[in-house]
Amino acid sequence: xxxxxxxxxxSLLWILLAHHQLAQGDDCSERCNLAHGSxxxxxxxxxxxxxxxxxxxxxxxxxxxxxxxxxxxxxxxxHSGWAGKFCDKDVHICEHQSPCQNGAQCVYxxxxxxxxxxxxxxxGKDCEMKAGPCEKAGSPCKNGGQCQDENGFASNFTCRCLAxxxxxxxxxxxxxxxxxxxxxxxxCQDGINRFSCQCQVGFEGRFCTININDCASQPCKNGAKCxxxxxxxxxxxxxxxxxxxxxxSIPEPTWAPPYHPxxxxxxxxxxxxxxxxxxxTQPEPVRTAVTGRRVANHSEKVPGGGLLKISVKEVVTQxxxxxxxxxxxxxxxxxxxxxxxxxxxxxxxxRNWQRGRQRSNWCQSPSQAARKLQDQECQVGMLNSxxxxxxxxxEL
Numbered sequence: 001x002x003x004x005x006x007x008x009x010x011s012l013l014w015i016l017l018a019h020h021q022l023a024q025g026d027d028c029s030e031r032c033n034l035a036h037g038s039x040x041x042x043x044x045x046x047x048x049x050x051x052x053x054x055x056x057x058x059x060x061x062x063x064x065x066x067x068x069x070x071x072x073x074x075x076x077x078x079h080s081g082w083a084g085k086f087c088d089k090d091v092h093i094c095e096h097q098s099p100c101q102n103g104a105q106c107v108y109x110x111x112x113x114x115x116x117x118x119x120x121x122x123x124g125k126d127c128e129m130k131a132g133p134c135e136k137a138g139s140p141c142k143n144g145g146q147c148q149d150e151n152g153f154a155s156n157f158t159c160r161c162l163a164x165x166x167x168x169x170x171x172x173x174x175x176x177x178x179x180x181x182x183x184x185x186x187x188c189q190d191g192i193n194r195f196s197c198q199c200q201v202g203f204e205g206r207f208c209t210i211n212i213n214d215c216a217s218q219p220c221k222n223g224a225k226c227x228x229x230x231x232x233x234x235x236x237x238x239x240x241x242x243x244x245x246x247x248x249s250i251p252e253p254t255w256a257p258p259y260h261p262x263x264x265x266x267x268x269x270x271x272x273x274x275x276x277x278x279x280x281t282q283p284e285p286v287r288t289a290v291t292g293r294r295v296a297n298h299s300e301k302v303p304g305g306g307l308l309k310i311s312v313k314e315v316v317t318q319x320x321x322x323x324x325x326x327x328x329x330x331x332x333x334x335x336x337x338x339x340x341x342x343x344x345x346x347x348x349x350x351r352n353w354q355r356g357r358q359r360s361n362w363c364q365s366p367s368q369a370a371r372k373l374q375d376q377e378c379q380v381g382m383l384n385s386x387x388x389x390x391x392x393x394x395e396l
Contacts, residue, residue: 031055050074062086089113101128122152133157145170164193183209202231221247 032038032045037056040046047056050073061068065076068087078087090096093114094106100116104127107115118127132152134140141147141159149157161170177188182197186208189196199208215226220235224246227234237246 099126143170
């Protein structure tokens with residue numbers, strides 16, 4: 001029962017909806033201008049291009065049309081008193097508000113435009129320009145300069161120069177190299193409102209301020225450290241390598257004992273002494289490091305069974321044991337100063353000792369009148385002698 005009722009209700013709703021859509025469709029088709037549009041499923045009128053409005057009854061004017069209308073799309077039919085392609089020109093402009101200046105006469109043309117009959121000495125669309133100094137001078141400004149005379153009303157003209165030119169007539173090119181913008185000995189080349197720098201070898205950049213990194217190509221070999229220079233480089237070579245780029249390997253040297261006359265004479269004397277002795281077998285040379293170098297100690301046997309060692313180190317030490325001239329002068333100066341100090345000390349000791357003896361003799365004088373005063377002075381003098389002499393001796 002309930003099911004059948006629901007089915008009947010749904011059928012009724014469908015019928016009402018279909019009837020409403022048919023009614024709308026009939027209303028759209030009656031009102032919409034089907035020549036300029038069509039009705040969609042919602043019952044709305046969809047206009048064709050060039051038409052507009054609720055029922056597509058209005059045409060679209062030409063874009064830019066100001067005072068006009070249309071009968072077909074993209075037309076611009078001017079209203080009364082307007083002319084031109086976009087109906088933007090006033091036919092009665094000369095009557096309403098004359099655009100001509102300086103007493104010129106306004107004349108209307110058929111094309112919707114106007115012209116001005118300028119008096120003598122004036123020109124321009126609206127006769128706003130006067131034949132002033134610029135026109136009389138015949139474009140005097142050079143190098144693209146613009147002549148200005150306040151539309152001819154100025155007493156004299158001026159030239160507005162382009163960048164890079166100066167002068168009353170813009171006749172002078174500004175020397176852009178005057179401030180010496182190029183660095184590191186580069187050559188400056190002047191242009192029009194610009195300059196260029198021709199850099200020296202080893203530099204680059206707009207102002208030649210960038211030193212080219214000569215170490216960028218890694219010219220140093222065998223792990224050497226590269227230092228950039230101006231158009232050059234230096235290599236800090238490791239041990240056993242040399243050359244501009246540390247490319248040359250130095251072989252390990254085989255050192256021989258350096259020649260020394262004393263060593264040579266000692267060896268010759270020993271050989272002459274032992275020339276009559278039977279030959280003995282000499283051991284292999286012993287290498288000893290002396291100041292970073294390798295030297296050989298030759299050991300030879302003597303009849304007593306001992307070894308006679310002649311070392312280059314000992315010979316050099318004996319030769320260098322003497323004092324140089326500067327060292328002798330220094331020793332002499334210090335010796336003289338020491339002697340002077342000793343002499344002064346002795347003189348001071350003798351002087352103090354002599355003063356003490358004089359006070360002692362005076363204290364032992366037979367005068368009885370000043371006995372008491374002498375005793376006091378003698379005691380003070382003896383006390384000073386005792387106190388001063390040890391202190392002087394101690395200080396010395």
